[in-house]
Amino acid sequence: MRMTVIGTGYVGVVHAATLADLGHEVLGADIDEERISALAAGIPPVYEPGLRELLQRTVASGRLRFTTDMARAARFAPVHFVCVGTPQLPGSKSADLRSVEAVVDALAPHLAPGDLIVGKSTVPVGTAARLAERLRRTAPGAGIAWNPEFLREGFAVRDSASPERIVVGVASGHDEAVLREVYAPMLRDGVPFFRTDPNTAELVKVASNSFLATKISFINAMAEVCDAAGADVLTLAEAVGADPRIGPRFLQPGLGFGGSCFPKDIRGFMARAEELGVGSAVAFLQEVDDINTRQRTRTVELARGLVGGAFDGTNVAVLGAAFKPDSDDVRDSPALAVSRAIRHEGARVRVHDPEALDNARGLAPELQYTLDVPKACEEADLVLHLTPWPEYQAIDPALLAAQVRRPTVVDARHALDAAMWRRAGWSLHAPGRPQPEE
Template sequence: MKIAMVGSGYVGLVSGACLADFGHEVCCIDKDQSKIDRLHEGVMPIFEPGLAELVEANVKAGRLNFTSSLAEGIDGADAIFIAVGTPSRRGDGHADLSYVYAVAEEIGQHLANDAVVVTKSTVPVGTGDEVERILAASGTGHRFSVVSNPEFLREGAAIGDFKRPDRIVIGAEDDFGREVMREVYRPLYLNESPILFVNRRTSELIKYAANAFLATKITFINEMADLCEKVGANVQDVSRGIGMDNRIGAKFLNAGPGYGGSCFPKDTLALLKTAEDFDSPTRIIEAVVKANDGRKRAMGRKVIEALGGFDNARGKKVALLGLTFKPDTDDMRDSPSIAVAQTLTDGGVEVVAYDPEGMDSARPLMPEVTMAGDPYSAIDGADAVVIVTEWDAFRALDLDRVKQLLNAPVLVDLRNIYRPEDVRARGFDYFSIGRP
């Protein structure tokens, strides 16, 4: 099949490269000519393990190409995916659909054959209806079907998630859309990956409901961690104890500094706004959003408490290890590290940071933070070291060297990657999340 992927960001590039690897002929389209030029040179716009190699292999095989011309890219395509951004709209939290609708209008202007138009972007309920209206209003004489096909990719594990998905959700209103999408995902269907066919609005809601539920699990275990600290319990044991129940499951029950990234923050807000529009309040999600926002600043206060309180913390230096919202990505969107760093600098604390991949993205977001070349350079001369993101590089630090470099042996572990007894035996004042 010939497939066009409009948008060459995280979702579009990963999806396009994987579909090409299945044997389809894929053209990734982006308005940003400099991005297209870099892709032609083999330079990835994002960090995702294995992506550069996958793109290179499929470009060499002639199955994957790039263009800034939508008319050129969709010419002859059987399926045209819309994979552009839907950020939170400034001021009200609604999903900004301007990019999606602009692409739909341009597709309508240039559609030269029968095709299925697929919304891969995360969009609120009813967006597909408007895309269909826009295409119909374009006056195209060609048959089209608008389908919803949400992505469920985890940053840092996106290629594996695409090739070995838990499920493929397809929201279609007619046989044309369903049959074309069956062919798109035929390689996965042969591997018995479950395909769930639903109507378009149901598909759009599934994406938001899934992310909101996962955000709720994270927020729940974070609140249990706070309670554990008050009563002397261990949140990791609580997580194991409840996660062994198959009705609950162990995933997303790791206590930490709160969720961030490109999906959960904006998608929970968008779901709230959709619920408000339809007069169907979602009180649980409201509480999740509020609790998570508060938690990020609370983690900064936790570090200040480890330094002896606000009066003692002023003028001290803290090393932050990990800035991205999770490991194996360079994504800084809504990362807890932003709020932690801001709380510290507001309190008069000097902050030096290191992240294996995220420092270029972090610099404009943290102008008062100094970036170091490696973990030990960040730690040198600090009064405390704080682990914010659980990169593998931080799991086996030379603690004797860390202690020697620090002005005071204070380690704040916001990801619980070390055993308290081991660190304290090395002479550290150790602070973690929800553990005695």
């Protein structure tokens, strides 16, 4: 089949390359000329394991091409996937849908009856219905469907090639048949396929993210209780997760969630529910959001106490800037938020990250950055472990102790071998875990 993917950011480039790898002929479109030139040369706009190889393979095959010409993209194929961003509106919890609307308006004059626009962007429930009404006036006979993505950063290539489920919100049997053909190789492999209406498809994405965010905030709330009670949150999480009705996934206590999805998705969900008159049904998500934000504040407070009550004149080393490992994404990164707060209080902060330093430098130029862990920790009064990259778990704490002024570390992600670090002479602190008796 021929199809276009409009928007070549994180979701769009992975989706376009996956479709081409399935054997389809794909044209990716974007208004960013520099990005399109890089993609045509096989250079992805983000760090994601396996993406560069997938992109280069599909570009070399000739099945994946790129353009900045929206009219060309509209005429290229009868199926158009929309993968543009829907960020949170400034000063509001609501999603900014201007990019989605602009794509639909740009495609409409060139669409023929039977053509299909397929939204993958995360949007408030009711968006597809509103766009379908808009399209009926500008492109009679063309259709709108919604096909949410469920990609996890760090696993996006695998998730796109072997999804846990495919959800399509369609208004007709024709639209369903088109999407079944698009995903035919995956359906032959037994991937579950859910056909529903567009409203339900839109809700599936935000409901899924809201549930996962709730699990993360729940176990972090338990970490607060454990700190007060002298209990161990890791043992608690393991025992609670052993219940098959609950399960262990997303019950890892730590610094909380960040990135471009969970925070803005739950806020957008709350805003849309208020518009629908059912805000009280999801009011608990405000506490989920508050608990998550509080983990950053609690980490700053813990760090402040460990350096004597004030950061002025102290050196703080930070291990991690990305919001999660195997990603260079620093959007709403808890690690970067903590680093900036500590710098604002007077500390000199040196940050290390294997992949995210360029993005972090652009967002937080007031911090110092280095690609060398020992350099980041040189003369440090405190080391903060904020993103659980495997490289940090492989650190020899005895060797690192020679670099610092005070061997004190906060393991905000519960990923370091606490016993090994303590044997090497470090004072290790982890939220929700009691300190061993001297």
